[in-house]
Amino acid sequence: MESKTVMFSALFLVWLTLVNGSPASLEVGKLTKATNVSWSSYNFKTILTWGPKPVNYTYTVEFSRVGRDKGRNPHCIRSSETECDLTNELELKGVYSADVLSESPLGSSDYVEPPYTRSKTFCPYNDTIIGRPEFKLKVNENKKIVLIIQDPITALHKDGRSLNIRDVFKKNLKYTIAYNKAGSTGKKILTVDESKAEFNSLDEDQSYCFSVAAYIPSRKGDKRVGEWSLPKCSPQEHKTLIEEYGLAVIGGAALIILAFVIAVIVLIVVCCKQARRQTSMAKETVV
Numbered sequence: 330m331e332s333k334t335v336m337f338s339a340l341f342l343v344w345l346t347l348v349n350g351s352p353a354s355l356e357v358g359k360l361t362k363a364t365n366v367s368w369s370s371y372n373f374k375t376i377l378t379w380g381p382k383p384v385n386y387t388y389t390v391e392f393s394r395v396g397r398d399k400g401r402n403p404h405c406i407r408s409s410e411t412e413c414d415l416t417n418e419l420e421l422k423g424v425y426s427a428d429v430l431s432e433s434p435l436g437s438s439d440y441v442e443p444p445y446t447r448s449k450t451f452c453p454y455n456d457t458i459i460g461r462p463e464f465k466l467k468v469n470e471n472k473k474i475v476l477i478i479q480d481p482i483t484a485l486h487k488d489g490r491s492l493n494i495r496d497v498f499k500k501n502l503k504y505t506i507a508y509n510k511a512g513s514t515g516k517k518i519l520t521v522d523e524s525k526a527e528f529n530s531l532d533e534d535q536s537y538c539f540s541v542a543a544y545i546p547s548r549k550g551d552k553r554v555g556e557w558s559l560p561k562c563s564p565q566e567h568k569t570l571i572e573e574y575g576l577a578v579i580g581g582a583a584l585i586i587l588a589f590v591i592a593v594i595v596l597i598v599v600c601c602k603q604a605r606r607q608t609s610m611a612k613e614t615v616v
């Protein structure tokens with residue numbers, strides 16, 4: 330019995346050592362290592378998240394650009410939150426990783442290195458998700474459809490002004506436009522360098538539907554294309570009958586209909602006369 334208890338305690342100690350990483354942290358065994366440390370970044374608003382909610386301990390975030398000193402955000406030191414906004418700490422083209430340290434709330438004099446979990450690397454310029462752009466559809470003086478795209482605003486500021494994605498990516502920003510005839514499924518793709526696109530070879534009297542996404546060719550894989558906008562459709566041109574078919578065709582159709590009506594009337598009249606003659610002949614034979 331007793332040896333079993335001893336063995337279990339020993340196993341428990343070994344387990345604690347494994348979980349906490351270093352024997353020095355045994356006495357603060359309640360510290361839990363952060364799990365699910367991940368970056369989420371949308372239009373350059375960048376937040377590090379993790380779990381679980383801490384009980385009787387705190388988390389501190391240390392981020393570092395590969396090969397540089399560690400940095401901290403004052404809001405994410407000995408905090409009981411499970412997220413840290415690093416939007417204003419990261420340089421655009423830096424490649425970062427972050428450590429989430431579990432620390433006792435009082436002080437860490439009694440152990441050497443707090444348990445921590447390291448995030449994957451993250452680069453704002455290459456990894457932030459570009460949100461769906463808004464756009465307007467116009468028809469210019471030559472009756473061509475023009476798309477005017479609004480560059481999405483980012484969470485970044487410069488000189489008291491919000492930067493949009495054109496300010497950030499400059500010539501690296503393109504837009505990809507998917508379009509199709511209303512009611513048809515065959516989509517076409519057009520990529521443009523500017524925040525504007527003119528369509529010169531569309532059928533004038535057709536309605537077309539468009540969706541737009543930011544496109545950054547210098548990125549890798551599926552990070553190249555941002556979120557797709559909701560589709561917008563150009564109005565269908567409503568022509569009058571005469572515009573659509575021409576006066577001659579409509580006149581011709583009217584003539585044909587008229588001739589048909591006359592023929593039917595003539596036929597009915599002839600038939601009636603014949604029927605009447607037949608009945609009167611029948612009466613004569615009976616009499």
Ligand SMILES: *[C@@H]1O[C@H](CO)[C@@H](O)[C@H](O)[C@H]1NC(C)=O
Pocket residue numbers: 364365379380381382
């Ligand atoms: C980590 O993520 C997994 C799966 O996404 C989830 O089941 C688990 O609850 C998460 N853990 C924490 C501590 O948030």
Ligand SMILES: *[C@@H]1O[C@H](CO)[C@@H](O)[C@H](O)[C@H]1NC(C)=O
Pocket residue numbers: 359384385
């Ligand atoms: C947290 O600390 C309080 C007060 O010291 C204690 O009563 C409680 O049991 C602790 N909770 C855990 C999960 O250790």
Ligand SMILES: *[C@@H]1O[C@H](CO)[C@@H](O)[C@H](O)[C@H]1NC(C)=O
Pocket residue numbers: 421422423424452454455547548549
């Ligand atoms: C972004 O990704 C591209 C393609 O993988 C790479 O060449 C470039 O160095 C990356 N930029 C940064 C700032 O890491």
